[in-house]
Amino acid sequence: MELLPGYGEKTATNTICKLKKALYGLKQSPRAWFGRFTKVMMSLGFKQSQGDHTLFIKHSKSRGVTMLLVYVDDIIVTGDDEEEQKLLSQHLAKNFEIKTLGKLKYFLGIEVAHSKKGIFIPQQKYITDLLKETGKTTCKPVNTPIDPNLKLGNAKKYTAVDKEMYQRLVGKLIYLSHTRPDVAFAVSLVSQFMHQPKEIHLQAALRIVQYLKGTPGRGILFERNGNANLEAYTNADYAGSIVDRRSTTGYCTFLGGNLVTWRSKKQHVVARSSAEVEFRAMAQGICELLWLKIILEDLRIKSDDLTRLYCDNKSAISIAHNLVQHDRTKHIEVDRHFIKEKLDTGLICTLYVPSQDNLADILMKGLNSNYFQSIVSKLGMENTYSPA
Amino acid sequence: MYHQTTKPLYPLANYLSFKHFSPTHKAFLTSLNTTTTPTTLSEALGDKKWKQAMDAEMEALEKNGTWDLVNLLNGKKPVRCKWVYTIKYKADGSIERYKARLVAKGFTQIYGVDYMETFAPVAKMNRVRVILYLAANYGWNLQQFDVKNAFLHGEI
Numbered sequence: 001m002e003l004l005p006g007y008g009e010k011t012a013t014n015t016i017c018k019l020k021k022a023l024y025g026l027k028q029s030p031r032a033w034f035g036r037f038t039k040v041m042m043s044l045g046f047k048q049s050q051g052d053h054t055l056f057i058k059h060s061k062s063r064g065v066t067m068l069l070v071y072v073d074d075i076i077v078t079g080d081d082e083e084e085q086k087l088l089s090q091h092l093a094k095n096f097e098i099k100t101l102g103k104l105k106y107f108l109g110i111e112v113a114h115s116k117k118g119i120f121i122p123q124q125k126y127i128t129d130l131l132k133e134t135g136k137t138t139c140k141p142v143n144t145p146i147d148p149n150l151k152l153g154n155a156k157k158y159t160a161v162d163k164e165m166y167q168r169l170v171g172k173l174i175y176l177s178h179t180r181p182d183v184a185f186a187v188s189l190v191s192q193f194m195h196q197p198k199e200i201h202l203q204a205a206l207r208i209v210q211y212l213k214g215t216p217g218r219g220i221l222f223e224r225n226g227n228a229n230l231e232a233y234t235n236a237d238y239a240g241s242i243v244d245r246r247s248t249t250g251y252c253t254f255l256g257g258n259l260v261t262w263r264s265k266k267q268h269v270v271a272r273s274s275a276e277v278e279f280r281a282m283a284q285g286i287c288e289l290l291w292l293k294i295i296l297e298d299l300r301i302k303s304d305d306l307t308r309l310y311c312d313n314k315s316a317i318s319i320a321h322n323l324v325q326h327d328r329t330k331h332i333e334v335d336r337h338f339i340k341e342k343l344d345t346g347l348i349c350t351l352y353v354p355s356q357d358n359l360a361d362i363l364m365k366g367l368n369s370n371y372f373q374s375i376v377s378k379l380g381m382e383n384t385y386s387p388a
Numbered sequence: 389m390y391h392q393t394t395k396p397l398y399p400l401a402n403y404l405s406f407k408h409f410s411p412t413h414k415a416f417l418t419s420l421n422t423t424t425t426p427t428t429l430s431e432a433l434g435d436k437k438w439k440q441a442m443d444a445e446m447e448a449l450e451k452n453g454t455w456d457l458v459n460l461l462n463g464k465k466p467v468r469c470k471w472v473y474t475i476k477y478k479a480d481g482s483i484e485r486y487k488a489r490l491v492a493k494g495f496t497q498i499y500g501v502d503y504m505e506t507f508a509p510v511a512k513m514n515r516v517r518v519i520l521y522l523a524a525n526y527g528w529n530l531q532q533f534d535v536k537n538a539f540l541h542g543e544i
Binding site for chain 2: 015019037071075080089107226
Protein backbone atom coordinates (compact mmCIF):
# COMPACT_ATOMS: atom_id res chain seq x y z
CA MET A 1 0.00 0.00 0.00
CA GLU A 2 1.15 3.52 -0.61
CA LEU A 3 2.38 5.66 2.25
CA LEU A 4 -0.24 7.34 4.34
CA PRO A 5 -1.29 10.74 3.20
CA GLY A 6 -0.23 13.13 5.91
CA TYR A 7 2.30 10.80 7.50
CA GLY A 8 5.90 10.01 6.65
CA GLU A 9 6.03 11.72 3.31
CA LYS A 10 9.60 12.70 3.96
CA THR A 11 10.95 9.21 3.30
CA ALA A 12 12.27 8.06 -0.06
CA THR A 13 9.79 8.12 -2.91
CA ASN A 14 9.69 4.41 -3.63
CA THR A 15 9.01 3.34 -0.07
CA ILE A 16 5.65 1.71 0.54
CA CYS A 17 3.84 0.01 3.40
CA LYS A 18 3.73 -3.75 3.12
CA LEU A 19 0.53 -4.75 4.88
CA LYS A 20 0.71 -7.52 7.41
CA LYS A 21 -2.76 -7.01 8.82
CA ALA A 22 -5.95 -6.24 7.01
CA LEU A 23 -7.37 -2.76 6.61
CA TYR A 24 -10.92 -1.62 6.12
CA GLY A 25 -11.69 -1.44 2.44
CA LEU A 26 -9.47 -4.25 1.24
CA LYS A 27 -11.18 -7.01 -0.68
CA GLN A 28 -9.71 -9.76 1.45
CA SER A 29 -10.40 -8.14 4.82
CA PRO A 30 -13.63 -10.00 5.71
CA ARG A 31 -12.09 -13.34 4.87
CA ALA A 32 -8.91 -12.53 6.75
CA TRP A 33 -10.91 -11.53 9.82
CA PHE A 34 -13.04 -14.64 9.76
CA GLY A 35 -9.97 -16.82 9.30
CA ARG A 36 -8.27 -15.23 12.28
CA PHE A 37 -11.40 -15.56 14.40
CA THR A 38 -11.80 -19.23 13.50
CA LYS A 39 -8.17 -19.87 14.46
CA VAL A 40 -8.66 -18.29 17.87
CA MET A 41 -11.86 -20.24 18.49
CA MET A 42 -10.17 -23.51 17.53
CA SER A 43 -7.31 -22.79 19.91
CA LEU A 44 -9.86 -22.39 22.69
CA GLY A 45 -11.15 -25.91 22.03
CA PHE A 46 -14.25 -24.97 20.08
CA LYS A 47 -15.47 -26.92 17.10
CA GLN A 48 -16.97 -25.43 14.00
CA SER A 49 -20.42 -26.81 13.41
CA GLN A 50 -20.81 -28.61 10.11
CA GLY A 51 -24.36 -27.40 9.78
CA ASP A 52 -23.17 -23.81 9.89
CA HIS A 53 -19.63 -22.54 9.78
CA THR A 54 -20.38 -19.47 11.85
CA LEU A 55 -21.49 -21.55 14.81
CA PHE A 56 -18.79 -22.66 17.23
CA ILE A 57 -19.54 -25.29 19.85
CA LYS A 58 -17.70 -26.61 22.86
CA HIS A 59 -18.84 -29.50 25.01
CA SER A 60 -17.31 -29.36 28.45
CA LYS A 61 -16.57 -32.35 30.63
CA SER A 62 -19.46 -31.55 32.92
CA ARG A 63 -21.76 -32.27 29.95
CA GLY A 64 -22.42 -28.61 29.51
CA VAL A 65 -22.39 -26.93 26.17
CA THR A 66 -21.27 -23.48 25.08
CA MET A 67 -22.02 -22.06 21.70
CA LEU A 68 -20.97 -18.96 19.88
CA LEU A 69 -22.47 -17.47 16.78
CA VAL A 70 -20.63 -14.79 14.87
CA TYR A 71 -21.96 -12.25 12.40
CA VAL A 72 -18.92 -10.32 11.16
CA ASP A 73 -18.15 -8.44 14.39
CA ASP A 74 -21.30 -9.25 16.34
CA ILE A 75 -21.13 -12.26 18.59
CA ILE A 76 -23.81 -14.14 20.49
CA VAL A 77 -22.81 -16.57 23.20
CA THR A 78 -25.14 -18.96 24.95
CA GLY A 79 -25.19 -22.36 26.63
CA ASP A 80 -25.61 -23.96 30.01
CA ASP A 81 -22.00 -23.77 31.16
CA GLU A 82 -21.55 -20.37 32.79
CA GLU A 83 -17.97 -21.03 33.83
CA GLU A 84 -16.97 -21.72 30.27
CA GLN A 85 -18.75 -18.60 29.10
CA LYS A 86 -16.82 -16.43 31.52
CA LEU A 87 -13.60 -18.03 30.41
CA LEU A 88 -14.53 -17.51 26.79
CA SER A 89 -15.19 -13.80 27.20
CA GLN A 90 -11.83 -13.42 28.96
CA HIS A 91 -10.04 -15.21 26.15
CA LEU A 92 -11.81 -13.17 23.51
CA ALA A 93 -10.90 -9.96 25.30
CA LYS A 94 -7.28 -11.08 25.35
CA ASN A 95 -7.19 -11.72 21.62
CA PHE A 96 -9.33 -8.91 20.34
CA GLU A 97 -10.71 -5.65 21.58
CA ILE A 98 -14.12 -6.71 22.86
CA LYS A 99 -17.07 -4.68 23.96
CA THR A 100 -19.33 -6.66 26.28
CA LEU A 101 -22.90 -5.66 25.67
CA GLY A 102 -24.41 -7.92 28.32
CA LYS A 103 -27.72 -9.65 27.84
CA LEU A 104 -28.81 -9.93 24.22
CA LYS A 105 -31.32 -7.19 23.49
CA TYR A 106 -30.81 -6.00 19.95
CA PHE A 107 -29.15 -7.97 17.21
CA LEU A 108 -29.01 -6.90 13.56
CA GLY A 109 -32.12 -4.76 13.82
CA ILE A 110 -34.10 -7.39 15.66
CA GLU A 111 -35.28 -6.75 19.17
CA VAL A 112 -34.92 -9.62 21.60
CA ALA A 113 -37.34 -9.43 24.51
CA HIS A 114 -37.04 -11.84 27.41
CA SER A 115 -40.15 -12.69 29.39
CA LYS A 116 -41.44 -15.41 31.65
CA LYS A 117 -43.07 -17.09 28.68
CA GLY A 118 -39.91 -17.20 26.65
CA ILE A 119 -38.12 -15.08 24.09
CA PHE A 120 -39.97 -12.75 21.78
CA ILE A 121 -38.43 -11.24 18.64
CA PRO A 122 -40.21 -8.35 16.97
CA GLN A 123 -38.72 -5.80 14.56
CA GLN A 124 -40.86 -2.94 15.75
CA LYS A 125 -38.21 -0.26 15.47
CA TYR A 126 -37.35 -1.38 11.99
CA ILE A 127 -41.01 -1.20 10.97
CA THR A 128 -41.48 2.26 12.50
CA ASP A 129 -38.46 3.48 10.56
CA LEU A 130 -39.80 1.90 7.39
CA LEU A 131 -43.19 3.57 7.84
CA LYS A 132 -41.50 6.91 8.32
CA GLU A 133 -39.36 6.46 5.26
CA THR A 134 -42.26 5.51 3.02
CA GLY A 135 -44.44 8.24 4.46
CA LYS A 136 -47.06 5.72 5.54
CA THR A 137 -47.08 6.63 9.23
CA THR A 138 -50.65 7.80 9.09
CA CYS A 139 -52.01 5.41 6.47
CA LYS A 140 -55.01 3.20 7.03
CA PRO A 141 -53.91 -0.30 7.99
CA VAL A 142 -55.10 -3.35 6.05
CA ASN A 143 -55.71 -6.86 7.36
CA THR A 144 -53.65 -8.89 4.96
CA PRO A 145 -50.33 -8.22 3.26
CA ILE A 146 -51.65 -9.17 -0.16
CA ASP A 147 -54.94 -9.18 -2.01
CA PRO A 148 -55.95 -12.87 -2.39
CA ASN A 149 -57.08 -12.31 -5.97
CA LEU A 150 -54.01 -10.41 -7.09
CA LYS A 151 -51.95 -12.02 -9.82
CA LEU A 152 -48.82 -10.09 -10.60
CA GLY A 153 -47.29 -10.28 -14.01
CA ASN A 154 -44.76 -8.19 -15.87
CA ALA A 155 -47.45 -5.53 -16.42
CA LYS A 156 -45.84 -4.12 -19.53
CA LYS A 157 -48.64 -1.59 -20.04
CA TYR A 158 -48.14 0.11 -16.70
CA THR A 159 -45.81 3.01 -16.13
CA ALA A 160 -42.38 2.23 -14.76
CA VAL A 161 -41.41 3.41 -11.29
CA ASP A 162 -38.08 4.45 -9.83
CA LYS A 163 -36.11 1.23 -9.83
CA GLU A 164 -33.68 2.14 -7.10
CA MET A 165 -36.42 3.21 -4.74
CA TYR A 166 -38.39 0.03 -5.41
CA GLN A 167 -35.38 -2.17 -4.87
CA ARG A 168 -34.54 -0.44 -1.63
CA LEU A 169 -38.09 -0.82 -0.35
CA VAL A 170 -38.32 -4.49 -1.29
CA GLY A 171 -34.86 -5.12 0.15
CA LYS A 172 -36.06 -3.75 3.46
CA LEU A 173 -39.15 -5.92 3.32
CA ILE A 174 -37.00 -8.98 2.63
CA TYR A 175 -34.97 -8.23 5.72
CA LEU A 176 -38.17 -7.85 7.67
CA SER A 177 -39.37 -11.29 6.71
CA HIS A 178 -36.73 -12.71 9.07
CA THR A 179 -39.21 -12.34 11.90
CA ARG A 180 -42.40 -12.09 9.88
CA PRO A 181 -43.45 -15.28 8.10
CA ASP A 182 -46.83 -13.60 7.58
CA VAL A 183 -45.38 -11.31 4.91
CA ALA A 184 -42.95 -13.85 3.44
CA PHE A 185 -45.13 -14.78 0.47
CA ALA A 186 -46.10 -11.24 -0.41
CA VAL A 187 -42.47 -10.17 -0.23
CA SER A 188 -41.29 -13.05 -2.38
CA LEU A 189 -43.89 -12.06 -4.95
CA VAL A 190 -42.96 -8.38 -5.19
CA SER A 191 -39.26 -9.27 -5.24
CA GLN A 192 -39.77 -11.08 -8.52
CA PHE A 193 -40.05 -7.76 -10.32
CA MET A 194 -36.94 -6.05 -9.03
CA HIS A 195 -35.46 -5.69 -12.50
CA GLN A 196 -38.39 -3.84 -14.02
CA PRO A 197 -40.79 -2.53 -11.40
CA LYS A 198 -44.07 -1.03 -12.57
CA GLU A 199 -46.72 1.01 -10.80
CA ILE A 200 -48.78 -2.08 -9.95
CA HIS A 201 -45.80 -3.79 -8.29
CA LEU A 202 -45.07 -0.73 -6.21
CA GLN A 203 -48.68 -0.66 -5.09
CA ALA A 204 -48.41 -4.29 -3.99
CA ALA A 205 -45.20 -3.52 -2.08
CA LEU A 206 -46.81 -0.52 -0.41
CA ARG A 207 -49.76 -2.66 0.59
CA ILE A 208 -47.35 -4.81 2.60
CA VAL A 209 -46.16 -1.66 4.35
CA GLN A 210 -49.79 -0.75 5.00
CA TYR A 211 -50.36 -4.16 6.51
CA LEU A 212 -47.29 -3.75 8.71
CA LYS A 213 -48.67 -0.47 9.96
CA GLY A 214 -51.52 -2.38 11.61
CA THR A 215 -49.24 -4.93 13.27
CA PRO A 216 -45.85 -3.33 13.94
CA GLY A 217 -45.25 -5.23 17.16
CA ARG A 218 -45.90 -8.67 15.76
CA GLY A 219 -43.08 -11.16 15.98
CA ILE A 220 -42.29 -14.72 16.83
CA LEU A 221 -42.49 -16.01 20.36
CA PHE A 222 -40.22 -18.86 21.37
CA GLU A 223 -41.93 -20.67 24.21
CA ARG A 224 -40.44 -23.12 26.61
CA ASN A 225 -41.81 -26.52 25.68
CA GLY A 226 -39.18 -28.83 27.01
CA ASN A 227 -38.67 -30.84 23.87
CA ALA A 228 -36.82 -30.44 20.61
CA ASN A 229 -39.02 -32.38 18.24
CA LEU A 230 -39.01 -31.51 14.60
CA GLU A 231 -42.00 -31.02 12.35
CA ALA A 232 -42.47 -29.50 8.95
CA TYR A 233 -45.42 -28.37 6.87
CA THR A 234 -45.04 -28.17 3.13
CA ASN A 235 -47.32 -26.91 0.45
CA ALA A 236 -47.17 -25.54 -3.06
CA ASP A 237 -49.52 -23.80 -5.40
CA TYR A 238 -49.84 -25.08 -8.92
CA ALA A 239 -48.58 -22.90 -11.78
CA GLY A 240 -49.24 -19.79 -9.74
CA SER A 241 -47.00 -17.41 -11.62
CA ILE A 242 -48.69 -15.87 -14.64
CA VAL A 243 -45.29 -14.89 -16.04
CA ASP A 244 -43.84 -18.35 -16.55
CA ARG A 245 -46.33 -20.74 -14.88
CA ARG A 246 -43.89 -21.88 -12.27
CA SER A 247 -45.15 -22.83 -8.86
CA THR A 248 -44.33 -21.47 -5.45
CA THR A 249 -43.10 -23.69 -2.64
CA GLY A 250 -43.90 -22.89 0.94
CA TYR A 251 -42.60 -24.74 3.92
CA CYS A 252 -42.23 -24.04 7.59
CA THR A 253 -40.48 -26.09 10.23
CA PHE A 254 -41.24 -26.29 13.91
CA LEU A 255 -38.75 -27.12 16.62
CA GLY A 256 -40.38 -28.12 19.88
CA GLY A 257 -43.67 -26.67 18.66
CA ASN A 258 -42.08 -23.31 17.86
CA LEU A 259 -41.74 -21.97 14.37
CA VAL A 260 -38.05 -21.62 13.54
CA THR A 261 -37.55 -21.65 9.81
CA TRP A 262 -39.76 -21.00 6.80
CA ARG A 263 -39.46 -20.26 3.18
CA SER A 264 -41.55 -19.06 0.33
CA LYS A 265 -39.84 -19.58 -3.00
CA LYS A 266 -40.80 -19.85 -6.60
CA GLN A 267 -39.64 -23.18 -7.98
CA HIS A 268 -37.10 -22.91 -10.73
CA VAL A 269 -38.61 -25.45 -13.07
CA VAL A 270 -42.09 -25.73 -14.49
CA ALA A 271 -44.10 -28.60 -13.08
CA ARG A 272 -46.67 -30.57 -15.00
CA SER A 273 -48.99 -31.64 -12.20
CA SER A 274 -49.97 -30.51 -8.74
CA ALA A 275 -48.59 -33.72 -7.24
CA GLU A 276 -45.27 -32.89 -8.81
CA VAL A 277 -45.04 -29.43 -7.26
CA GLU A 278 -46.04 -30.78 -3.88
CA PHE A 279 -43.42 -33.39 -4.32
CA ARG A 280 -40.73 -30.81 -4.93
CA ALA A 281 -41.92 -28.89 -1.89
CA MET A 282 -41.64 -32.09 0.18
CA ALA A 283 -38.07 -32.61 -0.99
CA GLN A 284 -37.19 -29.05 -0.01
CA GLY A 285 -38.89 -29.43 3.36
CA ILE A 286 -36.95 -32.62 4.00
CA CYS A 287 -33.66 -30.87 3.21
CA GLU A 288 -34.48 -28.22 5.80
CA LEU A 289 -35.38 -30.86 8.41
CA LEU A 290 -32.16 -32.75 7.79
CA TRP A 291 -30.17 -29.58 8.23
CA LEU A 292 -31.89 -28.82 11.52
CA LYS A 293 -31.16 -32.37 12.62
CA ILE A 294 -27.45 -31.89 11.87
CA ILE A 295 -27.36 -28.78 14.04
CA LEU A 296 -29.16 -30.50 16.90
CA GLU A 297 -26.78 -33.44 16.66
CA ASP A 298 -23.81 -31.06 16.74
CA LEU A 299 -25.22 -29.59 19.93
CA ARG A 300 -26.00 -33.09 21.24
CA ILE A 301 -29.58 -32.17 21.86
CA LYS A 302 -31.96 -35.09 22.00
CA SER A 303 -34.95 -34.87 19.75
CA ASP A 304 -37.65 -37.34 18.95
CA ASP A 305 -36.28 -39.90 16.50
CA LEU A 306 -39.17 -39.50 14.16
CA THR A 307 -39.50 -36.30 12.25
CA ARG A 308 -42.92 -35.48 10.88
CA LEU A 309 -43.56 -33.94 7.54
CA TYR A 310 -47.08 -32.74 6.84
CA CYS A 311 -48.40 -32.41 3.34
CA ASP A 312 -51.94 -31.92 2.05
CA ASN A 313 -51.57 -33.81 -1.20
CA LYS A 314 -52.38 -37.51 -0.93
CA SER A 315 -51.00 -38.44 -4.29
CA ALA A 316 -47.65 -36.82 -3.50
CA ILE A 317 -47.48 -38.88 -0.31
CA SER A 318 -48.31 -42.11 -2.11
CA ILE A 319 -45.77 -41.44 -4.83
CA ALA A 320 -43.21 -40.92 -2.06
CA HIS A 321 -43.97 -44.31 -0.60
CA ASN A 322 -44.17 -46.31 -3.80
CA LEU A 323 -41.45 -46.07 -6.34
CA VAL A 324 -43.59 -47.44 -9.10
CA GLN A 325 -42.41 -45.96 -12.32
CA HIS A 326 -45.42 -43.83 -12.77
CA ASP A 327 -45.63 -42.45 -16.24
CA ARG A 328 -46.19 -38.94 -14.94
CA THR A 329 -43.34 -38.85 -12.49
CA LYS A 330 -40.43 -40.27 -14.42
CA HIS A 331 -38.94 -36.82 -14.92
CA ILE A 332 -38.65 -36.09 -11.19
CA GLU A 333 -36.66 -39.19 -10.43
CA VAL A 334 -33.95 -37.59 -8.32
CA ASP A 335 -36.39 -36.02 -5.88
CA ARG A 336 -38.32 -39.26 -5.75
CA HIS A 337 -35.33 -41.38 -4.81
CA PHE A 338 -34.19 -38.77 -2.33
CA ILE A 339 -37.49 -38.74 -0.48
CA LYS A 340 -37.87 -42.52 -0.64
CA GLU A 341 -34.40 -43.00 0.81
CA LYS A 342 -35.15 -40.75 3.77
CA LEU A 343 -38.48 -42.48 4.39
CA ASP A 344 -36.87 -45.91 4.27
CA THR A 345 -34.25 -45.04 6.86
CA GLY A 346 -37.08 -44.11 9.19
CA LEU A 347 -35.80 -40.59 9.67
CA ILE A 348 -38.92 -38.95 8.42
CA CYS A 349 -42.54 -39.90 8.16
CA THR A 350 -44.99 -38.17 5.90
CA LEU A 351 -48.45 -37.44 7.21
CA TYR A 352 -51.52 -36.15 5.54
CA VAL A 353 -52.98 -32.92 6.79
CA PRO A 354 -56.26 -31.51 5.44
CA SER A 355 -55.79 -28.42 3.30
CA GLN A 356 -57.49 -26.09 5.74
CA ASP A 357 -55.04 -27.08 8.50
CA ASN A 358 -51.90 -26.75 6.45
CA LEU A 359 -49.93 -23.91 8.00
CA ALA A 360 -47.67 -23.61 4.97
CA ASP A 361 -50.62 -22.13 3.05
CA ILE A 362 -49.60 -18.69 4.26
CA LEU A 363 -46.30 -19.08 2.44
CA MET A 364 -47.59 -19.87 -1.04
CA LYS A 365 -50.69 -17.84 -1.75
CA GLY A 366 -52.65 -14.79 -0.76
CA LEU A 367 -55.30 -15.65 1.80
CA ASN A 368 -58.52 -14.03 2.90
CA SER A 369 -58.53 -12.18 6.15
CA ASN A 370 -60.10 -14.80 8.45
CA TYR A 371 -58.03 -17.71 7.23
CA PHE A 372 -54.92 -15.54 7.33
CA GLN A 373 -55.49 -14.53 10.96
CA SER A 374 -56.16 -18.10 12.07
CA ILE A 375 -52.89 -19.33 10.55
CA VAL A 376 -50.93 -16.41 11.99
CA SER A 377 -52.10 -17.29 15.49
CA LYS A 378 -51.26 -20.97 14.93
CA LEU A 379 -47.74 -20.03 13.85
CA GLY A 380 -47.08 -18.73 17.35
CA MET A 381 -46.85 -15.10 16.42
CA GLU A 382 -47.60 -12.59 19.12
CA ASN A 383 -48.47 -8.97 18.90
CA THR A 384 -47.25 -6.53 21.49
CA TYR A 385 -48.47 -3.36 20.02
CA SER A 386 -47.26 -0.33 21.84
CA PRO A 387 -47.84 2.93 20.04
CA ALA A 388 -44.46 4.52 19.52
CA MET B 389 -4.22 27.28 -5.78
CA TYR B 390 -7.83 26.31 -6.25
CA HIS B 391 -9.94 26.23 -3.13
CA GLN B 392 -13.32 24.64 -3.10
CA THR B 393 -15.77 26.80 -1.27
CA THR B 394 -17.96 24.99 1.23
CA LYS B 395 -20.13 27.97 1.93
CA PRO B 396 -23.58 27.73 0.34
CA LEU B 397 -24.75 30.44 -1.97
CA TYR B 398 -28.14 30.78 -0.32
CA PRO B 399 -27.81 29.79 3.34
CA LEU B 400 -30.83 28.04 4.77
CA ALA B 401 -30.74 30.28 7.83
CA ASN B 402 -32.04 33.13 5.70
CA TYR B 403 -35.34 31.36 5.29
CA LEU B 404 -35.67 29.22 8.42
CA SER B 405 -36.13 30.02 12.05
CA PHE B 406 -35.16 27.74 14.93
CA LYS B 407 -37.15 29.72 17.45
CA HIS B 408 -39.85 27.13 18.13
CA PHE B 409 -37.66 24.09 18.73
CA SER B 410 -37.05 22.64 22.17
CA PRO B 411 -33.70 23.48 23.83
CA THR B 412 -32.29 19.97 23.37
CA HIS B 413 -33.32 19.90 19.75
CA LYS B 414 -31.75 23.30 19.28
CA ALA B 415 -28.52 22.03 20.80
CA PHE B 416 -28.56 19.15 18.36
CA LEU B 417 -29.23 21.42 15.42
CA THR B 418 -26.48 23.83 16.30
CA SER B 419 -24.03 20.97 16.67
CA LEU B 420 -25.07 19.86 13.20
CA ASN B 421 -24.48 23.30 11.83
CA THR B 422 -21.18 24.03 13.52
CA THR B 423 -19.40 20.72 13.02
CA THR B 424 -18.69 19.59 9.53
CA THR B 425 -16.75 16.55 8.54
CA PRO B 426 -13.71 17.35 6.44
CA THR B 427 -13.54 15.83 3.00
CA THR B 428 -9.94 16.56 2.21
CA LEU B 429 -6.74 15.90 4.05
CA SER B 430 -5.64 19.52 4.20
CA GLU B 431 -8.97 20.47 5.73
CA ALA B 432 -8.56 17.83 8.44
CA LEU B 433 -4.96 18.66 9.18
CA GLY B 434 -5.95 22.25 9.79
CA ASP B 435 -8.24 21.20 12.60
CA LYS B 436 -6.80 20.05 15.89
CA LYS B 437 -9.58 17.60 16.80
CA TRP B 438 -9.37 15.78 13.49
CA LYS B 439 -5.61 15.64 13.69
CA GLN B 440 -6.00 14.05 17.11
CA ALA B 441 -8.43 11.49 15.75
CA MET B 442 -6.00 10.64 12.97
CA ASP B 443 -3.14 10.28 15.43
CA ALA B 444 -5.28 7.92 17.52
CA GLU B 445 -6.07 5.72 14.53
CA MET B 446 -2.41 5.85 13.50
CA GLU B 447 -1.35 4.72 16.94
CA ALA B 448 -3.83 1.81 16.87
CA LEU B 449 -2.55 0.73 13.47
CA GLU B 450 1.08 0.91 14.55
CA LYS B 451 0.38 -0.95 17.79
CA ASN B 452 -1.36 -3.61 15.78
CA GLY B 453 1.73 -4.03 13.59
CA THR B 454 -0.28 -3.44 10.47
CA TRP B 455 2.61 -2.87 8.10
CA ASP B 456 6.34 -2.85 7.43
CA LEU B 457 8.04 -0.17 5.39
CA VAL B 458 9.66 -1.73 2.33
CA ASN B 459 10.85 -0.66 -1.08
CA LEU B 460 8.48 -0.99 -3.95
CA LEU B 461 9.32 -3.69 -6.47
CA ASN B 462 9.66 -2.55 -10.03
CA GLY B 463 6.49 -2.62 -12.06
CA LYS B 464 4.22 -3.01 -9.04
CA LYS B 465 1.60 -0.52 -8.06
CA PRO B 466 0.68 0.08 -4.45
CA VAL B 467 -2.96 0.03 -3.35
CA ARG B 468 -4.02 3.56 -2.60
CA CYS B 469 -5.70 4.60 0.60
CA LYS B 470 -7.55 7.52 2.10
CA TRP B 471 -8.86 8.89 5.33
CA VAL B 472 -12.54 8.83 6.16
CA TYR B 473 -13.81 11.17 8.83
CA THR B 474 -17.00 10.68 10.80
CA ILE B 475 -18.58 12.23 13.83
CA LYS B 476 -20.11 9.75 16.24
CA TYR B 477 -23.23 11.05 17.96
CA LYS B 478 -24.73 9.90 21.21
CA ALA B 479 -28.40 8.95 21.38
CA ASP B 480 -29.36 12.48 22.53
CA GLY B 481 -27.65 14.11 19.58
CA SER B 482 -24.57 15.43 21.34
CA ILE B 483 -21.18 14.57 19.91
CA GLU B 484 -19.57 11.43 21.26
CA ARG B 485 -16.25 11.57 19.47
CA TYR B 486 -14.46 12.40 16.29
CA LYS B 487 -13.32 9.41 14.36
CA ALA B 488 -10.80 9.06 11.60
CA ARG B 489 -10.41 5.75 9.84
CA LEU B 490 -7.82 4.79 7.30
CA VAL B 491 -9.35 2.78 4.50
CA ALA B 492 -7.73 1.11 1.54
CA LYS B 493 -9.16 1.72 -1.88
CA GLY B 494 -10.04 -1.93 -2.40
CA PHE B 495 -11.64 -1.23 -5.75
CA THR B 496 -8.20 -0.71 -7.27
CA GLN B 497 -7.17 -4.24 -6.34
CA ILE B 498 -7.06 -6.80 -9.11
CA TYR B 499 -8.39 -10.31 -8.66
CA GLY B 500 -5.64 -12.90 -8.85
CA VAL B 501 -2.90 -10.32 -8.33
CA ASP B 502 -3.73 -8.49 -5.14
CA TYR B 503 -6.22 -10.93 -3.71
CA MET B 504 -7.46 -14.45 -4.30
CA GLU B 505 -10.42 -15.57 -2.27
CA THR B 506 -12.82 -13.26 -0.54
CA PHE B 507 -15.66 -15.44 0.66
CA ALA B 508 -16.44 -15.22 4.34
CA PRO B 509 -19.50 -16.82 5.89
CA VAL B 510 -21.97 -14.87 7.97
CA ALA B 511 -24.56 -16.37 10.27
CA LYS B 512 -27.91 -17.06 8.65
CA MET B 513 -30.97 -15.71 10.32
CA ASN B 514 -32.41 -19.23 10.44
CA ARG B 515 -29.54 -20.24 12.66
CA VAL B 516 -30.03 -17.30 14.95
CA ARG B 517 -33.64 -18.31 15.45
CA VAL B 518 -32.70 -21.91 16.23
CA ILE B 519 -30.23 -20.70 18.85
CA LEU B 520 -32.81 -18.31 20.31
CA TYR B 521 -35.36 -21.10 20.60
CA LEU B 522 -32.88 -23.37 22.34
CA ALA B 523 -31.94 -20.58 24.73
CA ALA B 524 -35.62 -19.98 25.48
CA ASN B 525 -36.36 -23.66 25.87
CA TYR B 526 -33.50 -24.52 28.18
CA GLY B 527 -33.36 -21.19 29.98
CA TRP B 528 -29.81 -20.41 28.89
CA ASN B 529 -28.56 -16.89 29.23
CA LEU B 530 -27.75 -15.07 26.05
CA GLN B 531 -24.78 -12.72 25.92
CA GLN B 532 -23.76 -10.35 23.23
CA PHE B 533 -20.30 -9.11 22.33
CA ASP B 534 -19.04 -6.69 19.79
CA VAL B 535 -15.52 -6.70 18.37
CA LYS B 536 -13.93 -3.30 17.89
CA ASN B 537 -11.92 -2.76 14.71
CA ALA B 538 -12.68 -6.35 13.73
CA PHE B 539 -11.13 -6.18 10.29
CA LEU B 540 -7.82 -4.89 11.58
CA HIS B 541 -7.27 -8.23 13.28
CA GLY B 542 -7.14 -10.25 10.10
CA GLU B 543 -3.76 -11.43 8.90
CA ILE B 544 -2.87 -11.27 5.24
